[in-house]
Amino acid sequence: MTLHPDLDPQLAGLLGLMAGAGHPPMWQQSPEQARQGFRVLTVDLRDPASVPAVDAVEEITVPGGDGERPARVYRPRAGADTLPTVAFFHGGGFVIGDLDTHDLTCRTIATLCDAVVVSVDYRLAPEHPFPAGVDDALAAARWVSDSLADLGGDDRMAVAGDSAGGNLSAVVAQAFRDEDRPLAGQLLVYPVTDMGGSYPSHTDNAEGYFLDQRTMEWFGAQYVGTAGDLSDPRLSPLNGRLDGLAPAVVVTAEFDPLRDDGNAYARALADAGVPVENRTFPGLIHGFVDMGRHSAAAQAAVEETCALFRAVLHG
Numbered sequence: 001m002t003l004h005p006d007l008d009p010q011l012a013g014l015l016g017l018m019a020g021a022g023h024p025p026m027w028q029q030s031p032e033q034a035r036q037g038f039r040v041l042t043v044d045l046r047d048p049a050s051v052p053a054v055d056a057v058e059e060i061t062v063p064g065g066d067g068e069r070p071a072r073v074y075r076p077r078a079g080a081d082t083l084p085t086v087a088f089f090h091g092g093g094f095v096i097g098d099l100d101t102h103d104l105t106c107r108t109i110a111t112l113c114d115a116v117v118v119s120v121d122y123r124l125a126p127e128h129p130f131p132a133g134v135d136d137a138l139a140a141a142r143w144v145s146d147s148l149a150d151l152g153g154d155d156r157m158a159v160a161g162d163s164a165g166g167n168l169s170a171v172v173a174q175a176f177r178d179e180d181r182p183l184a185g186q187l188l189v190y191p192v193t194d195m196g197g198s199y200p201s202h203t204d205n206a207e208g209y210f211l212d213q214r215t216m217e218w219f220g221a222q223y224v225g226t227a228g229d230l231s232d233p234r235l236s237p238l239n240g241r242l243d244g245l246a247p248a249v250v251v252t253a254e255f256d257p258l259r260d261d262g263n264a265y266a267r268a269l270a271d272a273g274v275p276v277e278n279r280t281f282p283g284l285i286h287g288f289v290d291m292g293r294h295s296a297a298a299q300a301a302v303e304e305t306c307a308l309f310r311a312v313l314h315g
Contacts, residue, residue, distance in 0.1 A: 003208055007255055008283035010295040015210065015285070027218035031126060035096045042101040042290055050293040052107040062120060063143045065135025072099045074110040074117040075152055084156035084184055084313045085116040087144045087172070091163030091189075091287075093219030094125050094133050102162075105289055109160060109187075112306035113313055116153045117160075118144050122168070125223040133223070134234050137168040138175055145181050158185040158246070158313055162289050163211075163258065164219075166191025170237035170265065173245050183246035185312035189289050189305065190251065190258045191265060194238040195220060196230030199260030209255045211286035216257060238265050242272035249277045249308045251301070253284035277308045 003012055018041075026034045056075040061068040076083070086109060090102040099121050110117045122136035145157055159176075161169040166188040173186045206213040224235065233240030238261075250266035252259045259280060266278035281288065281301040292299030 004255060006283055007209075007285070008295050008297045011283070011285055011288070011291065011298065014291070014294045015208070018210075025212065025215065027212075027214040031095050031124075031222060035098075038092065038096045039098075039101055042104075046104065047293060051104055052111045054107055054110050062118070062140040064123065064139050065132060066123075069123070069136055069140060070099060070121040071140065072103075072106070072119045072121075073151060074106050074119070076110040076114055076116070081152065081154065083114060083116050083153040084158060085118060085144060085148050085151050085153040086113070086158045086160050086187075086313075087141045087169075088117050088119045089122065089137055089159070089161035089165035089168040089172075090119065091161065091165045092124075093215070094130070094164045094223035095219050096124070097164075102165075102290075105162065108289075108302060109306060109309070112303065113310040115158070115310075115313055116151055118151065126225075129222070130224050130228055131234055133164075133168060134171055137172055141172045141176070142181070145176070155182070156184040156313065158183060158187065158309075160187035160189075160309070161191070162189035163286070164192055165189075166262070167193065167235075167237065171234050171240075173248075174233065174237060174240045174242075176246070177244050185309065186246050186248045187305070187309045187312075188248060188250045188262065188265070190253055190256055190286055191262050192258060193236060193265035194261050195224070195236045197236070197238070197261060197264070199264070201259040201261070202257050205255050205257045205259065209257070209285045211257060213257055238268055242269055242274060245269065245272070245274045247275040247312050249305065249312060251279045251281065251305050251308075253286055253288055253301075254280060254282045255284065256286040258286060277312070279304065279308070
């Protein structure tokens with residue numbers, strides 16, 4: 001297929017290499033195959049020189065919805081006790097992704113936003129369908145909220161996530177508002193916010209730009225199946241009550257089927273009186289937050305995103 005001429009040339013080259021590899025699309029794979037392929041792309045092919053250095057990385061466990069879950073703590077500098085803490089939830093359609101696939105993203109947030117980052121390995125579908133991921137995210141975030149001093153930061157906490165993790169972050173932010181738990185901010189990177197919605201970007205970017213419409217449908221079938229109510233705010237936070245939420249940074253990509261989904265949430269937040277910084281980065285695709293080593297434009301977008309979130313966290 002012919003890709004849009006405004007697509008970032010470096011990302012067009014990356015997409016060409018991926019298409020030339022001859023692997024079946026994700027929606028034709030088993031969850032196990034999809035997870036392994038994603039790890040190859042995000043972990044095995046990563047240049048160690050591109051990984052930001054942090055002062056300390058600690059493997060821990062945190063409460064989940066049904067037992068303990070693995071987590072990883074990133075501390076950007078030694079001896080700092082005035083840092084905000086960010087609970088991070090990885091993307092991957094609620095089916096793929098783990099602590100390792102998003103290690104680079106968490107290191108980047110820790111260093112560029114000057115924050116302690118707690119990355120949570122929530123349960124994945126189809127083995128653990130909705131609401132398992134939500135339950136894990138909420139339990140882990142509450143633990144982070146109660147453990148800020150022990151984690152090495154001050155009393156500021158935020159949430160962050162990309163794609164499916166952006167969905168979980170938005171759900172946690174709404175729950176924290178309802179529970180009167182303080183939250184300093186939320187970073188939502190091309191988030192899933194309206195699972196039952198239909199937007200032009202779903203059609204405009206349906207095929208050829210890394211995340212495609214069929215894969216989105218495959219993710220939804222694994223996570224929700226046929227029994228879920230897509231209007232449930234725990235699935236579609238756009239349907240939740242939005243007033244009184246923490247300040248948000250919402251970023252999307254021009255050639256992403258989720259572009260309009262994320263931007264609709266940013267507009268709804270603003271309409272509800274929530275402070276919002278919203279950016280749609282031209283020429284980029286879903287997953288750009290992990291593509292800075294392939295694309296100068298993606299790296300610039302990551303740096304701008306982190307600068308916006310740092311301003312929310314540090315004032």
